[in-house]
Amino acid sequence: MESGLLRVDLTTGEIKREILPHSMFERWVGGSGINDWLLWEHFLKHDIMCDARSPENVLIFGVGPLAGVGSGIGVKGRLTFKSPCYGSFGDSTGGGKFPYVVRFSGYDYIVVTGKAPKPVYIHICNGEVTICDATHLWGKDSAETHQMLRKELGDYPSEAYTLSIGQAGENQVGIAGVIADGWRIHARCGGGGVMGSKNLKAIVTQGTQGIKIDDPSSLLEWSDGFRQKLDANEAAYGFKRRGTLGAVEMYQKIGGNFWRNNQGAMFRGEEVRSDNWVKKYHKYSEVCSSDCYIACDGRYKIEGHESDAAQKYVGESFRHPEYLTTGSSAGALDVRDWAEVAHWGKITNDYGIDNQDLSCSISFLMELKQREIISDRDVEELFGRPQSLEWGKMEDIEALVEDVVYQRNPFGWLFRDGAYHGALRYSEQQGQNFMKYAMYGKGGASFTEEMRPFPTWMNNMAVASRGADHLKGIGLIEKFQRRDLSKVYFNGRTEAGDPTIPDLKGASTALIENQVALINSYGVCMFHWMLDPLGYAPESYYGEVYTAVTGIDRTKEERMLDGERICNLEKAFNSRLGMRREHDTICERWMHEPCPEGPNKGRVAGDMFEQVLEEYYEWRGWDKETGLQTRQKMEELGLEDVADVLAADNAMAGERRADRAVHVDVKIADDPGIPD
Template structure:
């Protein structure tokens, strides 16, 4: 077939055999799974055998881009990496904006599939069709910044994705970093790369991407760009990024302090946007093709970190993560992030395991005998101490390097109530204040406790009249809208989450960013029109939405094949049972009965087995996944 939007090829690299081959991207894959996350999911399900050790040569790393990546479509440069996670032992997924995958597409590849294990450290060099596996002995032991600088000096103008010492030492929440700033952040891709002795990927491409209908394409783009530029929210996000949402994060309980033990209602005061602007941020920067630019070049103006300067994505989110360990102020958060990025650590998981260890120490569950004589206190000093121990797997760091779930088992039953994770992935935001699709989606996400495919209008309270048109815009069936738009705030959170997840899975498979200043100007019809103009493929909004549902269900099937079921969707013990104070209000834990009812409604909306949360044959056949039903014994 003629390819527009797509590069048209999958690159396979077997590190054990040093074998390289190309595969044509098939029409069946494109029509069934769109691209990026979707096609990655299909490849992962087919290639990764159930029951394998995620750190064995049998695991695969799959990188993908979307059909609009490399075009001028706004904010469509995001990519996904998928594998079996060494942290959760389930579907592993990480995504990045300004990542190496876009350069892979310019080199001619929509997807890169890496298997096997090299005998010695190597890096993968891709220059259009020239693909080489090269020695990386001189890079092993170096951090992310040193590795990237060294490869730039050796190769010139390549985009670099690499691991630091965390990945080399198989820290189960190690990440990989593109060009020193864009991270594939969650579920441990860095450890999988390290297990394969793969230090880095270097890519350069010079091939362009064509679109099928330029007139229609540019008409849609001009309309969207006009809306983005005219909206005052755009400049707010450019100036402050996620910090604009701090008042809402604090008031609704999404940000929590001290290992999910307290609410952080005054986060907008302690971490003020005025200090952010005057003290921390030098200028914004943007992912390729993004008209907003909500990421930051940070530069500390004075104090003990004066002159500290680097690029960082979503610094506002980093405040939420590092609050879990009690990190005190903007300067200390920035310093922690710099260290984590150099070593190649997922900041969210790192801060969570640090907060977990500190709380156990404060409660007497562990003592100085467990910490090599160190006293653990809330704040940046202990957090930095634990970072060093974790990266080197020294003492207590060797336990924490396995993640919160495994550490809780090691420390004994008294530790379990304080482990904040879902499916083994540490939570990103709180669950006990106000439930929205964002935080409820942490329970149902196939990769575990994160929210990247559940953002929606529910993030802040709105008038109930806002939700029926929103539901129509994301493709909710008309016969379901009344049931979904039911509740005191105008929505049923568990039922709406199902449709939000499917819609956001379409976005992820397109490579589209879901941040507010961009995505509020799209809906399913606009995305369908843009996809048609880009690719020339005739598809309806309903078919596109069903592709999102198919991808989501296939990820669920991957996890079900590994033994996951309803129990793995339950909130962690603290969120379930403990009340939390947010400002002057106290909110109860979710409770077993309420959590069970919410999951019942969610499974019913999805067409899954309510009793155990497993996929049904009827649903899988409806989605054209009959072979998966057979595989699962449905």
């Protein structure tokens, strides 16, 4: 197994081509694992404490070995960087065709450094790389940028696929995302802000080259078996029609929704608490990445008859809303019409901004206004105009999105790095502590699901390497009460499948983080695994196809160690930045306020929090007092070189003096203040 690595220095214009050797895959699997190593290496030569918006930061794109090979598991690309909004390790995932066509252009990994003197895009075509002027694209949204580049570059030797930023990224908004093919956002952690800081509008790929497979017949055999399993699976059939929208009704039953800044756990709107979307809206294509046997995504077009609000958006076409697009609008902001939910998804994608974090900024202020903690005068000062801040009013919400994208008033400036930093800055500005109403976890990252009744989910929010998030350690064993899986992974013990007790929830977090790291390193979609038609275990089932493609054979135990090694590298990055146990936490509402409604009414996350976190450190083999890694664990994982760096930075448990921590506060480097 070898891969092409492209290095582009936008300051000097230098372009380098390298080959990533087989040994790199033996150690880091591929995809996010290799991205993590490239990030680690970069910051051995550059100041890790740099401003994430400075030319010293790096933007790494990578795609794993299973992407685009015909396995049928979907294709996901990954961006890795230092996050401008959380000041920590940052990465995000996206589908579309870009991550698979880029492999056909000769490169699986792209490392972009420096800063271009003017807006540019990088064009990669069958191994040839050109840095092109993008002045004419600056100011365009992601969808328009994609279409303009496709027209500009034509369809030879293949159609062009893009990774681009919208206006939010151009303006270096901390929570700006990067969009594949104009419609699939890598939302989390602010990769769009990093691209914007480099004056990089887009990366475009065209390619017709092949992908080398170690054992093609085994790959085809596996792929046939995989398709047959999916074809026979009724749950997969239902998922194909809805995508993650199916979670709306399920979460309504189990009390997992996030309503009005998590003042509630159930959606209220009659329409949006069902999956009526799939009945009423016209889906005219079923696509995401080309290499997916489920194809849960789809494009719709609003015709106007679907609802009252639909008349405002006649002709609008985009993806169908996924669960978190719905959670961030129908949930966090109490929008009650599917057409408005869909419009929210479209505008946040077009501008290129993370709608999770953005919605929590808006819902934070709506709650302050609802509780009359801030006055009309305060609101007018914040927005530079009268602003209603009423729940669910889409026209008002759309104006607030633009405020942040263009940072055109104090609100836009204060909240450009998400809800936590916005709430903190606004509290400081007003001389009051509003943090009780800010929803966030590790790194200040926000997330719109109710997690108080779900201890593994809660722990995910406290420890995820990229800041609070579900996709680093998604707690399915607990949320779906899979006592059968708990028995498999924990020597016959069933507690991991019981969300009402803390036992094995820290252990589950560690287990699933390792599995997710594997999936992200293979370069495939997580939904096939989450839907579980295959029996859950990615380390064995997906491991077989990884071996067919790469020739790297491993036992399932060794694959789990591969995942653990990757998780430890991400952890080490954050430890170098100064993250310690005190950063593994969640916000006040999640920690102390009882869950307000639903079958888990009254549950308080804080009752289990410390026990679950301690168990997590124990299963990780990390130091419970500081949260730092131990040399023993690092040596078990073959990470002696990483351990040496940590020790030199005083970020290794038990080595050097604990009272001489080099960095103790993780801050985002660039507080924008208030513009004149």
